[in-house]
Amino acid sequence: MKYLLSLIHLTTLAASSAIQQPLNEVPHAQVPLSKKPLVSSTALQDHITSDNLLKRAKKLFDIAQLGVEEYNHPTRVIGSDGHRGTLDYIYSTLSELGDYYELSNQTFDAVVGNIFESRLVLGDGEPTSATPMSLTPPTKNKDAVFGPLVLVANEGCDASDYPSNTTGSIALIKRGVCAFGDKSAAAGKAGAIAAVVFNSEKGSLSGTLGEPSQYHVATFGLSNEDAQPFIRKLIDGKLIPSSAYIDSIVHKAPTTNIIAQTKGGDQDNCVMLGGHSDSVAEGPGINDDGTGSLSLLEVASHLVKYSVENCVRFAWWAGEEEGLLGSDYYVSQLSEKENLKIRLFMDYDMMASPNYAYQVYNATNALNPTGSEELRDLYTEFYKSHGQNYTFIPFDGRSDYDAFIKHGIPGGGIATGAEGIKTKQEVELFGGVAGQWYDPCYHQLCDTVDNCNLDAWEVNTKLIAHSVATYAVSFKGFPKRTGVSSTAGVEKSLYHGPKLVM
Structure with missing residues (x-):
């Protein structure tokens, strides 16, 4: 049935x-x-x-x-x-x-994303093992885009971190300080055609951009180990022609919470x-x-x-x-x-x-x-x-x-x-x-x-x-509620759900 x-x-x-x-x-x-x-x-x-x-x-x-x-x-x-x-x-x-039970349904619009294909090529090498970020938009026209790889200063959280030649480039950004979505949006505002966030720790990097922004660009996560050779070349002033491709969709669709109360x-x-x-x-x-x-x-x-x-x-x-x-x-x-x-x-x-x-x-x-x-x-x-x-x-x-x-x-x-x-x-x-x-x-x-x-x-x-x-x-011995303020979350969390957000 x-x-x-x-x-x-x-x-x-x-x-x-x-x-x-x-x-x-x-x-x-x-x-x-x-x-x-x-x-x-x-x-x-x-x-x-x-x-x-x-x-x-x-x-x-x-x-x-x-x-x-x-x-x-x-x-x-x-x-x-x-x-x-x-x-x-x-x-x-x-x-x-x-x-x-008193049953109720709470319908709301949820952000839904799906990634169908992706590829990141840095320099003349084979495609990297980069992972597209969840809720990333596609590259322009869902086609491959081409541009030089540009190293962003600091962690790419501020507009001043992006060099003047970011326009038309693929921005290479260090993980840390701010959320992946903030980095992607900052890269987009600076004119980048795609962004790559490399890990500041060992291991691969995958996460989510979170709530969509009109400034987000197609964004990948890359391990620190894979990023370092390219970082050294960029510091030495070498040009790294690169390409990025993501075929994805991000949209909102209604879904529902179910609540049952005695x-x-x-x-x-x-x-x-x-x-x-x-x-x-x-x-x-x-x-x-x-x-x-x-x-x-x-x-x-x-x-x-x-x-x-x-x-x-x-x-x-x-x-x-x-x-x-x-x-x-x-x-x-x-x-x-x-x-x-x-x-x-x-x-x-x-x-x-x-x-x-x-x-x-x-x-x-x-x-x-x-x-x-x-x-x-x-x-x-x-x-x-x-x-x-x-x-x-x-x-x-x-x-x-x-x-x-x-x-x-x-x-x-x-x-x-x-x-x-x-x-x-x-x-x-x-x-x-x-x-x-x-x-x-x-x-x-x-x-x-x-x-x-x-x-x-x-x-x-x-x-x-x-x-x-x-x-x-009984709630005997359990502390009574006194207000809705909380000290929780004073420190920024790396997660919001199962995926990394920063």
Whole structure:
């Protein structure tokens, strides 16, 4: 059965013939709320099984197949049939739970980009291993452009960094100080026909230009090692004829966040949690973040058996992979009064990496809204009480918690690892293979059902259930909200979502 429905009709989806039966064995929401037992962590955890999670993962992969016609492979990237099908599946599953939740859809325009071909040739050599930046515009007329390579002074953040001969050239710019998008725009204003940002550290460089600008030019990332020979020639005054080519599109398209809030519980004191519903264009995204979004759906499906003292608000964000678009938009629309109703936000992104580590965001009160550290400690205490090891990871803006902590809302979350390299010490803690990525299929076509570690997924979904039940019952001992200002993000973050921005 196809899940594809127009986003325009999502608000009437409960009456649609495309509604899917939820995986739960019996309807839960028919019992009056006043007669339901108060939720407890143990009771809610007991409903979580890897078998049910696997069933949902298989369903989601079938939905990702809807993207094949347009992308030639399964995907759930925003704007695709696979993503629209994902939204239909989430909404229809929730709507089948009766009147326990207040469901809402928040549609917004998201920036979507796709790169079809690219090539950068510096001097008389072979094409370089340069990577086009995400959301880069194409070269003029989507054709190759030719011009000399010109070295930009400093980090290319100011107009004065660009020499007078930048016009008609390909600007070579050092990474650092300002965002890639700012560098691209500055190069465009200086008359460059393309830009190349080279890494200031070891390794290749890929990132995103972020919000489109009329001044952006076709922009590549290049490793420091590959850039140095050309830099030396330019310093010596040598001419380096070069060419650049990018065939890409950047446009805006409507997409949707889905929000489900319990009708029961104190509506002025909400525990909120979220995962993102989209994948990258390159693959089906079953671990990233099918696992997080399906964990939320599974917990939400069982919570309806219980009453709550505080309201619980689930969110499925769109456009995370394009730069946290859905969560950014959601928080930007909150009034101060509505902001203060959210006592904390919990982010669940990538729950089942095959070469996993149990990772906890190192969210301290010193650098984040007060309460973030208490949430961090809830996670670590759960792992310890279940005989599991854990490790801390940076709270650096890579997922959907970012907008919340920047607007005074305590936040945190857990993960199992993306493209990072697993160490020998971590193998001693979690097993697995040292020297490999936590998720070798991160942002790739092989991120399928077979890419999920079911044991880790079950443990983490039980932890999600524990976090929901804990705060749905009481915020005793948890710091009260006092305002929407925050010290978070005082230092510039290298990330805004999964891609580097500077």
